[in-house]
Amino acid sequence: MSVSLSPWATDVFGEQAPAVRMFLGQALRNMQANAQAAHEQTNSRTNHTYGTSRWQNQFERVQDELKELPGATPVKPFGFPFELMLVGRGLIYPFLYSKTKADVRKARIPSESQLVKELFTFAPEPKHVQDTFDFGFGGTALAVEPRGGLAALPQGTRLILVPFACNASELLEAHWGIAALGESRRLEWATVPEPLALPQTVTSYGTRLASVPEQTAASERKHTSFAEGSEPTLTLSSRATSDRARDVPPQTEAQPVEDQTSEDDATH
Structure with missing residues (x-):
């Protein structure tokens, strides 16, 4: 019966709406199957493998189904690391x-x-304006600007949330809808x-490890010491004369790029 x-x-x-709804349910079913397969393959006593695989698959299987x-x-x-x-x-x-x-x-x-903050610039405004971005500069909140591919999205784009419940044993339920980001990360x-239909049939398991790759025979393996290894190639650059005159310390590492992958969603 159609809904x-x-x-x-x-x-x-x-007109793509019925297909999007159907494919989202299928993608989550495939996500669960792949994550469970990874967990079984490692024979782990913890759910770390399941959690990591599930996090990856929740984005990649959606892309597979909708692309x-x-x-x-x-x-x-x-x-x-993933595309939406x-x-x-x-x-x-x-x-x-x-x-x-x-x-x-x-x-x-x-x-x-930071990713969530940028995504919710495409969502409705919350009922109560948060002071999350107020850093004490005269009480002026700093606006969040989408970056990367999000910066090129056309005007009128809406964030569609697909919250789902699952664990290493089963996929429980999934929904979709539009919400604002309220206080304490609550969704308004x-x-x-609305619930999404979750089919029982899996359309993609991914690739399972069916056999151990052939290993080099012990007699053919050559053990080398650290001193026998290839020397690494080093890229050196000189400091500007002005920096040396002012005793500016040399920069040994590039400044770290802000990472957007440290979401609790990837916990296990």
């Missing part, structure tokens, strides 16, 4: 909101990372979060 689409879904995705839709475009946020999918006017962001069945209307975003739903 009617809400007006917001048709407004955001157009063939007309007009679907991958978007690479600055400093983030833009279909119509909808930028899709899947995330784990619970490891057990829980009321999605009370869900929180896993972390208020602008639409009713």
Whole structure:
């Protein structure tokens, strides 16, 4: 039996809305299957492998399922290892909101990372304006500017959240909708979060390790000491005369690039 689409879904995705809804459910089913397969392959006593694989798969399997839709475009946020999918006017962001069945209307975003702040510039304004970005400069809040692929998104793009609940044993439920980012990372739903159908059939397992690659015979292996290894190539640059005159210390390492992957969503 077909389920009617809400007006917001048709407004955001157009005629692709039914396909987007169906493929999102399939992507999450594939995500769970791949993560469980990785966990089984390692025979680990912890859920670390499952958690890492699930985090990766929640983005990559969504891309696999949606990439063939007309007009679907991958978007690479600055400093983030995965691409998010833009279909119509909808930028899709899947995330784990619970490891057990829980009321999605009370869900929180896993972390208020820089990525999350940039994504929610495409979401409705919260009812109560947060002072999260107020750094004490005269009480003036600093605006967040999208970077990377997010900076090139067309006007009118809407952030579509896909919160799901799962654990190493099972995929429990999933929803989609539009929400603002409220205080304490709580979501203020602008639409009713609607359940996504989760099919039982898996359409992609990924590649499992079927055999151990052939190893070099012991007699053919040559053990070398540290001194026998190849010398590394070093790139040196001289300091400016003005820096040497002012005793400016030499720079030995490049400044670190801000990382957007430290989300609690990747915990296990």
